[in-house]
Amino acid sequence: MAIKRERWLNRPAFVFAAIGSAAGLGNAWRFPYIAYQNGGGAFLIPFFIALFTAGIPLLILEYGLGQKMQAGAPGAIARIKKIWEGLGWWAVFIGFIIMSYYAVIMAWTWNYIYAALSVAWDGKVLEFFYRDILNSTDGPLQFGPISVPVMIGLLLTWFVIWFILHRGVQFLGKVVLVTVPLPIILLLILSARAVTLPGAIEGLNYYLQPDFSALLDYNVWVAAYSQVFFTLSLGFGVMIAYASYLPRSSDINNNAIITALADAGISFLAGFAVFGTLGYMAGVQNVGVESVVEEGIGLAFIAYPEAISLLPFGAAFFGFIFFLTLLTLGIDSAFSLAESVITSLDDKFKVNRSILVSLVCLFGFLLGLVFSTGAGLWWLDIVDHFVNNFGLAVVGLLECIFIGWVYKADKMRKFINPVSDVQVGVWWDIMIKYVTPLILGISIILSLSERLVVPYRDYPTTSLLFGGWAVVLVLIPVAFIFARKKASRPDFLDRPSD
Amino acid sequence: MPFDAILMLLFGLIVIFGGLFYFTGIAIKSEKKYDPRE
Numbered sequence: 348m349a350i351k352r353e354r355w356l357n358r359p360a361f362v363f364a365a366i367g368s369a370a371g372l373g374n375a376w377r378f379p380y381i382a383y384q385n386g387g388g389a390f391l392i393p394f395f396i397a398l399f400t401a402g403i404p405l406l407i408l409e410y411g412l413g414q415k416m417q418a419g420a421p422g423a424i425a426r427i428k429k430i431w432e433g434l435g436w437w438a439v440f441i442g443f444i445i446m447s448y449y450a451v452i453m454a455w456t457w458n459y460i461y462a463a464l465s466v467a468w469d470g471k472v473l474e475f476f477y478r479d480i481l482n483s484t485d486g487p488l489q490f491g492p493i494s495v496p497v498m499i500g501l502l503l504t505w506f507v508i509w510f511i512l513h514r515g516v517q518f519l520g521k522v523v524l525v526t527v528p529l530p531i532i533l534l535l536i537l538s539a540r541a542v543t544l545p546g547a548i549e550g551l552n553y554y555l556q557p558d559f560s561a562l563l564d565y566n567v568w569v570a571a572y573s574q575v576f577f578t579l580s581l582g583f584g585v586m587i588a589y590a591s592y593l594p595r596s597s598d599i600n601n602n603a604i605i606t607a608l609a610d611a612g613i614s615f616l617a618g619f620a621v622f623g624t625l626g627y628m629a630g631v632q633n634v635g636v637e638s639v640v641e642e643g644i645g646l647a648f649i650a651y652p653e654a655i656s657l658l659p660f661g662a663a664f665f666g667f668i669f670f671l672t673l674l675t676l677g678i679d680s681a682f683s684l685a686e687s688v689i690t691s692l693d694d695k696f697k698v699n700r701s702i703l704v705s706l707v708c709l710f711g712f713l714l715g716l717v718f719s720t721g722a723g724l725w726w727l728d729i730v731d732h733f734v735n736n737f738g739l740a741v742v743g744l745l746e747c748i749f750i751g752w753v754y755k756a757d758k759m760r761k762f763i764n765p766v767s768d769v770q771v772g773v774w775w776d777i778m779i780k781y782v783t784p785l786i787l788g789i790s791i792i793l794s795l796s797e798r799l800v801v802p803y804r805d806y807p808t809t810s811l812l813f814g815g816w817a818v819v820l821v822l823i824p825v826a827f828i829f830a831r832k833k834a835s836r837p838d839f840l841d842r843p844s845d
Numbered sequence: 846m847p848f849d850a851i852l853m854l855l856f857g858l859i860v861i862f863g864g865l866f867y868f869t870g871i872a873i874k875s876e877k878k879y880d881p882r883e
Contacts, residue, residue, distance in 0.1 A: 354881040358872065388853025395860055548846050555850040594883035598875065604868045612861045766878075768871045 352417055353516050355592050360520030362602055365589055367527040367679025368580045369610040372452065372647070375534075375676060378574060378614035379621045380642035383553055385570045386561030393562065393571035398607055401786060402575040404778040405743065406586060406603035407771065408750050411763045413590030414599060417843045419690035420584030421830065423591065426842045427754050434745050435584060436826035439691045441738040442583030443707075444818060446684035447714035448727045450508070453681060454500025454719070455480055455648060456674045463666030469656040476648045477724075484721035487729065487810035491721020501715050508682045509708040512689060513701050516592045519686070526679050533672040534616050540665060541623025544658075550626020553636045554618050569793060572786045573740075578610055582739040582746070585683045588690035595843060600767035613676075620669075621646065628654035644724070647673060685711065697835040725806065726814050732803055733815035736794040738822070744787040751780035762845075 355361040382390040416423035421435030458480050462468060468475035477483040482494040511522050541547055561567045580586060590599075622636075628650070629636040641650040655666045688707050693700060718727045750759055756776035764770045802811055834840070846854075 354883075356881065358879045362872075388850055388856075391853060391857050391860075552846060552850055555853050556847055557849050557853050594880055596883060597879055598872065601868055601872050601875075605865065605872060608861055608865045608868065612865060615857050615861055768875045769868070 353592055354594060356517050356520045358597065358602070360523065361589065361593055361597075362605055363523040363527045364516075364519060364679070364683065365580075365586060365602065365606045366609045366613075367523045368585050368589065368683035369578060369606055369680075370527075370530070370613045370676060371578075371580075371680035372449075372673060372677050373578055374610065374614040375617040375621070375673065376643050376646045378578065379554060379618035380640065380646065381570055381574050382618060383622070383640060385564075385567040386558045387553065388555040389557035389559045389561055390567065390571065393568050394574065394611070397568075397571040397575040398611060400778055401572055401783045402579050402581075403603050403607045404771075404775050405576070405581050405747070405783060406579055406607055407600055407763060407775065408746065408759070408779055409581060409586035410590040410593075410599045410603055411759050412750065413587035414593050414595060414597060414766075415759070415762050415843075416591070417595065418591050418694045418839075419588040419687060421691045422694035422839060423587055424749065425830070425840055428749075429840065431749055431753065432830035433823075433827040434742065434749065435587075435691065436829040437738075437822055438582060438584040438742045438746075439688055440822045440826055441734055441742060441819075442585060442684045443688050443711070444714075444730060444734055444738075444822070445583065446681060446688075447711050448718045448730060449677065449681050449684065450501060450504045450711060451497065451715050451718040451723060451727060452644075453504040453674060453677050454497045454715075456670050456677065457500035457503050458496045459648065459652070459670040460667060460674065463655075463670055464663055466656055466662045466666055468652045469662070472649050472653045472656070475652075480648075481724055482721050483724055486807065487722050487725035487814065488807055489722055493716060493719045494721070494723070497719040497723070498716070501712060501719055504678075504681065505708045505712045505715075507678065508685050508711075509704060511682050512685055512708075513704040515700065516589075516686070519682070523679060526675050530672045530675040531613060531616070533668050533675070534613065534620055536668055537620035537665065537672065538616060538623065540661075541620045541627070544623060544627035546627045546630025547623035548626065549630065550622040550624070550636050551619065553626070553640070554622035569786075569790050573790055576743060576787070576790075577735060577739070578614065579607060580680065580683065582742040583684065584687040584691065588687040589683065591690065596766050598767050599763040600769050600771055604769070621651070624651065624654045628657055631657050644728075695829075695832075695834045695836060695839050725810070729803065729806055729810055729814035730818055733819050736798075737791065738819045740787050740791045740794070744784050744791065747779050747784040747787070751776070751784070756780050 412423045416426045418426060420438050421432050424435040425432035480496055484491040511519055625639050626636055629639045639650060651669060655662050658665060685707055689703055692703055750756060756779045760775055
């Protein structure tokens with residue numbers, strides 16, 4: 348039967364939205380550090396191999412699934428095998444959890460954008476972040492009050508997400524034409540400034556000088572595959588939902604390659620801004636670059652602001668640009684996660700889209716308040732670690748098994764090739780059926796064995812149980828409850844005709 | 846900057862941006878395929 352569904356305005360709108368979803372905070376604060384830690388410039392070799400043997404094949408899988416079945420993750424999976432529908436809901440709910448704390452990081456960023464105007468963190472970076480912004484407590488079990496600046500930023504973030512999403516994917520397609528190129532332009536400005544600073548070359552050497560002996564270490568390869576998997580927004584149904592708004596005859600393979608390469612380009616570019624600036628800071632402080640290198644939150648909200656306040660001129664300007672870059676990088680990823688939930692619910696339940704968007708945004712805001720308390724940073728760290736390492740990786744593994752073995756990879760390939768600009772061969776089946784599941788399986792086993800032996804960052808066991816294991820595991824029965832629930836849309840299980 | 850670092854810089858730029866230009870070129874040529882009314 349013919350399915351009436353909202354459509355992206357044009358192909359660039361979809362590609363930009365997909366790039367925006369894939370390119371997030373991790374591109375700026377994770378990739379450069381992972382590269383530095385795993386062989387410097389030599390890391391590019393396993394990274395590109397992972398991109399072409401796992402990242403792009405999985406993106407093709409998710410685009411193909413959404414576009415062929417014309418539904419978000421749960422609907423698309425249910426239309427193939429109803430019994431597997433829970434996997435789709437699990438993926439979507441994992442995305443929802445990520446979205447709830449991602450919005451909190453956006454909230455911090457709003458505060459830093461405002462603070463950048465007067466370089467308010469100058470001379471007190473640690474105090475500014477932990478006390479003035481977060482009002483942080485000493486550990487996850489001491490909640491403390493909700494931080495007012497974070498709550499205001501959170502409200503602002505959710506208002507922006509609501510404003511963009513409640514008008515549908517056509518409007519979203521127009522928004523991303525601004526929010527995707529903007530951080531790239533800003534990163535270019537930051538990189539140009541960074542590489543012209545004294546001492547920048549020293550920092551860039553740490554980023555680019557290759558240590559080829561690292562390629563013999565399997566941990567480097569696991570790091571490359573994990574980086575590729577996490578950077579492409581795979582495993583939480585976003586790409587499936589986005590592709591479901593494409594006409595069934597749209598390209599799949601070339602869109603996946605362009606998305607992956609653009610995402611890699613943003614990561615690579617971010618490394619120049621990060622390592623150039625850190626090299627300068629190390630020079631000013633007369634220490635080695637290795638002693639100022641940070642990743643994640645520590646890089647974005649402590650090390651980088653400190654480096655900015657040491658700039659010879661324009662600290663306010665470059666601080667503003669840096670946090671605007673983070674905000675524009677993150678906001679596309681944040682609303683793509685929300686869109687995945689909304690699409691999935693909208694496919695199954697007959698609810699007005701505006702109401703649905705408002706409800707999802709309200710619920711996301713309320714959940715985000717947990718991460719806005721004095722203990723928010725600790726809970727965010729715990730949930731992020733477990734959801735990424737176990738939730739997302741397991742979903743990715745099950746997705747491969749589902750398409751590769753249950754639906755059959757060659758059947759999917761026979762759909763995606765005729766509509767695509769470039770063709771994939773039998774190698775794609777092999778990647779989906781054997782290589783990617785094997786690598787994801789190894790990565791899960793390694794993380795699991797490490798976690799069972801050493802508790803994550805010495806957090807109290809109670810917080811690891813509730814914030815880590817319970818969050819990942821409780822989502823499974825919730826997903827199955829949603830899967831068992833009767834659809835109020837009669838066409839929920841109707842496969843579009845070929 | 847050491848020679849091997851420059852080499853890796855060029856390697857990254859060529860794979861990423863060379864690939865992007867090549868595949869975007871293919872996409873631009875086949876733009877006519879997209880029909881939102883479908």
